[in-house]
Amino acid sequence: MPQTVFAPWENPDEKPLIQFRNVTKKFGDFTAIANLDLDIYAQEFFALLGPSGCGKTTLMRMLAGFEMPTSGKILLGGEDIAAVPPNKRPVNMMFQSYALFPHLSVWDNVAFGLKREGRDKSEIETRVSDMIRLTRLEKFARRKPHQLSGGQRQRVALARSLAKAPKLLLLDEPLGALDRKLREETQFELMDIQEKTGTTFVIVTHDQEEAMTVASRVAVMDEGRLVQVSTPDRIYENPNSVYVADFIGDVNIIEGSANQTGDKVLVNWAEGHSPLVATTAAVLQKDQTCYLAIRPEKIAITAEQPDAANVVQGEILDIGYLGNISTYHVKLPSGHVIKAQSANTRRIARRSFTWEDKVWLSWSDTAAILLER
Amino acid sequence: MKTPLLSLTATLALTAAAVQAEEVHVYNWSDYIDESLLSKFEEETGIDLVYDVFDSNELLETKMLAGGSGYDVVVPTGTFLQRQIMAGAFQKLDKSKLPNLDNMWDVIEKRTDAYDPGGEYSINYMWGTTGIGVNMPAVEDALGADAPVDSLSLIFDPANMEKLASCGVHFLDAPTEMIPAALAYAGLDPDRKDEEALAKAEEVLMAVRPYIQKFHSSEYINALANGDICVAFGWSGDILQARDRAAEAENGVEIAYNAPKEGALMWFDMMAIPVDAPNPEAAHTFLNFIMDPENMAAASNYVYYANGNKASQEFLSEDVIGDPAIYPSEETLEKLYTVTPFGPKEQRTLTRLWTKVKSGT
Amino acid sequence: MRRLVLILVPYLWLIALFLIPFVIVVKISLSDVALARPPYFPQLDLTAGWAGIRTFFSELDFENFTFLTTDDLYWKAYLSSLKIAAISTALTLLIGYPIAYGMASARPEWRATLMMLVILPFWTSFLIRVYSWIGILSQGGLLNTFLLWLGVIDQPLTILNTEIAVYIGIVYTYLPFMILPIYANLEKLDGALIEAAEDLGCSRTSAFWLVTIPLSKSGIIAGCFLVFIPAIGEFVIPSLLGGSQTLMIGKVLYEEFFSNRDWPVASAVAVVLLVILIVPIILFQRNEQKNREASQ
Structure with a gap:
């Protein structure tokens, strides 16, 4: 099936749906958002990712209208929405706690926003049943929130926030309260619903896996700034900083000084060890401090010395068995501990390495990403 | 004699605790004794005196009828005493233990016989009249120099009351005081309790009801003294107290007390011993101590009420014995009347009538 | 066994402190007034054995209750008490709710202090607090002096000894009983619910009516009961602040008991009052129960 x-x-030429223009938000002395620019496009599933306190929730609450920027502008469809109160914005939010009205049934919760618009009864009826069907809540329509399971409540919250067909749906840690298995199922459900409704979703999460799974683009935030905004694969493969590389997935960071020739860089990283080789499009100064980020799955672990661009020897310190893969913690003579992953294609009994084995680690010159910060 | 309002204040829930032989519990009206007498009693007799106060006959009566009050001496007013004797609330006095009975005044005894014939159960403590207290300058302003300040027409003639309304009139909130006065004004026997008489009293009271600022049995003391009101129908001692307070304050208020010339109600507060008194022996000792002329005079000099003790009169100070408002002349004394208690049925009619007068319902 | 004891304790409590006294009051209400100690008849004479008990019961009748219907004073007093209690409860709610709301939306570090301020008046005797209103409301009192000084009025207002003073007294006295349950309720209210309502198109006001009010319903009901029930039998406040025309069942009860010395009629008045109070409570609880079952 061909797909664009x-x-x-x-x-x-595409006009963004949401534009943050030099937005700063301060709470007293504390700067939650610092001079931030960001474009989000219609029908995106956009994830704001970062540790708690990074400003991602503030950013979302400004979109919902619960917080006002201290300076700068937020445009929605090209219009400044600073003066528009939350109840007048074509934006709905799914709250982290779900914030379901405990005194209303599932049906009435979903109908709440529609009733406020003063639509006629039959229209509300149809829309609510559609939403309830979409979220597979038919059996629970007459129940009160306290009679539902966590997953059901989550779906009510989603149905309620979608009922008004907002231009933009904000999801604040929507899956945080669910257990792992349910969370994974729901992630796919969310993507499915996002696709069906064509609504723009902005999701706030601290869970990088969740962000990677659902989002079309991810914004990694730190201390009120955007560190990197890109698609999940690029964020993973091409992090622009140690912070992003470290935040997304597992990574080995090796610090060293650069010695560039063309697109190849030799990184001196430890006394008495030959430099490591990496490629980069950037131009580095001689002896500039730089960092090599190497994903564990890109490092091969062998008993014999292999023929590769980068080869180091060490001793196995620890083995993390994860079923499909194993992670080896290998201690190098320099003191660095490098993580390497290998797929467990063989049964345990035939596995080749064990604790304190001397092994060789190797990776190609394109496996490592060279980072300047 | 004061009334119900807030008897709660005085409800010092007294536990009928284990009473030792050398303790006597006395329950008297508030502000009704020279307190130095209390320590004098303890010194003379070696008996511990526990002294409690109340401010309404109704409260005392409820305790007496419920029984087990723990008191050895109580002080009900004559009409209440009579009913409580009938209910069996008191024990007969052992007169052999009361040598000071000889000091009592036969004039008063003759009158209190109406409540307790032969003084079998009680001795008189204080007595007084119910009458009219006026702030002279204010009343003269309203009614002219010849205002009938010594007549019930001052308070029961609507023409007078209409003019007095703006400067303020208080009535006692006590139907047993107000109904006899209304009957006296109407020229009827103040002690009548039949329906015809009560209907007449109601008519008199309803006619002046709109001009009465308040029915209350103690607020008028302050209100009179401060000049907030100009007329109060109340108890002699209370009005004299207001007179002295006003004089001290030098606020232009001049209070005078008059027993109405149509006749004034004379009331008697009587000391008696409850039937279940824990220590009747000590109770007799206390009664005898009170009947000592000097002690009785000290009490009267303090509270400005007349007492029923003839021998005490030589120890009374001049501003007590010499004040006709306290010790009326022979002539006035003859015009004073007493009343008997209401029976249960009559009492209900009376209370209902009073509610109607006060609330219009 | 331990469970049984735990269940029994509240029942014993209820029996000892409510049921037994109530049975005694009912018994007195079925007796006749007598000039005796205690002032009613018949007395239960257990020494006469079974015959004594039989005579005792044969002497009881409902005469006092029929008597209450013969005089319009009683139903007028009940009605007037209901009216005064209802209006006072409504006023207390109108004043108490915003206070509770303000407390609940105050910063957490302030709440304990605010709570303290609400409870503080309880540290002074109730009677003294009511008395002090006399000083405030009287003709020459603080309020009139202040208003005259401001020039708002040129004649002192007559507030004391009127029904207005009774309302002021009741509202003042019972305000904490309204504030505390509502506050307890509002404090638990999740702020996200209000945001959710606004997010879904409610203005601040409609969010208040559609979410805050329904969710504080149980606090409002508890507060109203705590004010209404004692207010209906209130005696001290109407006696001290009300005028002689303020008719309340508490005053009637007092007169029956103290002035008329008619304990049986007084008891009948009290029994009827209790019935008036208990019936709506039972109906309300039934209704709640039904709602709860329906939502299961």
Whole structure:
């Protein structure tokens, strides 16, 4: 099935749905958002990712209208929405706690927003049943929130926030209260619903896996700033900083000084060890401090010395058995501990390495990403 | 004699605790004794005196009828005493233990015989009249120099009351005081309790009801003294107290007390011993101590009420014995009347009538 | 066994402190007034054995209850008490709710202090607090002096000894009983619910009516009961602050007991009052029960 790639952010003619322009938000002395610019496009599933206190929730609450920017502008469809109160914005939010009205039934919770618009009864009826069907809550329509399970409540919250067909749906840690298995199922359900309704979703999460799974683009935030905004694969493969590389997935960071020739860089990282080789498009100064980020799955672990661009020897310190893969913690003579992963294609009994084995680690010159910060 | 309002204040729940032989519990009206007498009693007799106060006959009566009050001496007013004797609330006095009975005044005894014939159960403590207290300058302003300040027409003639309304009139909140006065004004026997008489009293009271600022049995003391009101129908001692307070304050208020010339109600507060008194022996000792002329005079000099003790009169100070408002002349004394208690049925009619007068319902 | 004891304790409590006294009051209400100690008849004479008990019961009748219907004073007093209690409860709610709301939306570090301020008046005797209103409301009192000084009025207002003073007294006295349950309720209210309502199109006001009020319903009901029930039998406040025309069942009860010395009629008045109070409570609880079952 042929599919055009959905990437409006790469099309300069595309008008963003939401634009943050030099937005700063201060709470007293504390700067929650610092001079931030961001474009989000229609029909995106956009994830704001970061540790708690990074400003991602503040950003979302400004979109919902619960917080006002201290300076700067937020445009929605090209219009400044600073003066628009939350109840007048074509934006709905799914709250982290779900914030279901405990005194109303599932049906009435979903109908709440529609009734406020003063639509006629039959229209409300149809819309609510659609939403309830979409979220598979038919059996529970007459129940009160306290009579539902966590997953059911989550679906009510989703149905309620979608009922008014908002231009933009904000999801604040929507899956945080669910257990792991349910969370994974729901992630796919969310994507499915997002696709069906064509609504723009902005999700706030601290769970990088969740962000990677659901989002078309991810914004990694730190201390009120955007560190990197990109698609999940690029964020993973091409992090622009140690912070992002470290935040997304597992990574080995090796600090060293650069010695560039063309697109190849030799990184001196430890006394008495030959430099490591990496490629980069950037231009580095001689002896500039730089960091090599190498994903564990890109490091091969062998008993014999292999022929590769980067080869180091060490001793196995620890083995993390995860079923499909194993993670080896290998201690190098320099003191560095490098994580390497290998797929467990064989049964345990035939596995080749055990604790204190001397092993060789190797990776290609394109496996490592060279980072300047 | 004061009334119900807030008897709660005085409800010092007294536990009928284990009473030792050398303790006597006395329950008297508030502000009704020279307190130095209390320590004098303890010194003279070696008996511990526990002294409690109340401020309404109704409260005392409820305790007496419920029984087990723990008191050895109580002080009900004559009409209440009579009913409580009938209910069997008191024990007969052992007169052999009361040598000071000889000091009592036969004039008063003759009158209190109406409540307790032969003084079998009680001795008189204080007595007084119910009458009219006026702030002279204010009343003269309203009614002219010849205002009938010594007549019930001052308070029961609507023409007078209409003019007095703006400067303020208080009545006692006590139907047993007000109904006899209304009957006296109407020219009827103040002690009548039949329906015809009560209907007449109701008529008199309803006619002046709109001009009465308040029915209350103690607020008028302050209100009179401060000049907030100009007329109060109340108890002699209370009005004299207001007179002295006003004089001290030098606020232009001049209070005078008059027993109405149509006749004034004379009331008697009597000391008696409850039938279940824990220590009747000590109770007799206390009664005898009170009947000592000097002690009785000290009490009267303090509270400005007349007492029923003839021998005490030589120890009374001049502003007590010499004040006709306290010790009326022979002539006035003859015009004073007493009343008997209401029976249960009559009492209900009376209370209902009073509610109607006060609330219009 | 331990469970049984735990269940029994509240029942014993209820029996000892409510049921037994109530049975005694009912018994007195079925007796006749007598000039005796205690002032009613018949007395239960257990020494006469079974015959004594039989005579005792044969002497009881409902005469006092029929008597209450013969005089319009009683139903007028009941009605007037209901009216005064209802209006006072409504006023207390109108004043108490915003206070509770303000407390609940105050910063957490302030709440304990605010709570303290609400409870503080209880540290002074109730009677003294009511008495002090006399000083405030009287003709020459603080309020009139202040208003005259402001020039708002040129004649002192007559507030004391009127029904207005009774309302002021009741509202003042019972305000904490309204504030505390509502506050307890509002404090638990999740602020996200209000945001959710606003997010879904409610203005601040409609969010208040559609979410805050329904969710504080149980606090409002508890507060109203705590004010209404004692207010209906209130005696001290109407006696001290009310005028002689303020008719309340508490005053009637007092007169029956103290002035008329008619304990049986007084008891009948009290029994009827209790019935008036208990019936709506039972109906309300039934209704709640039904709602709860329906939502299961």
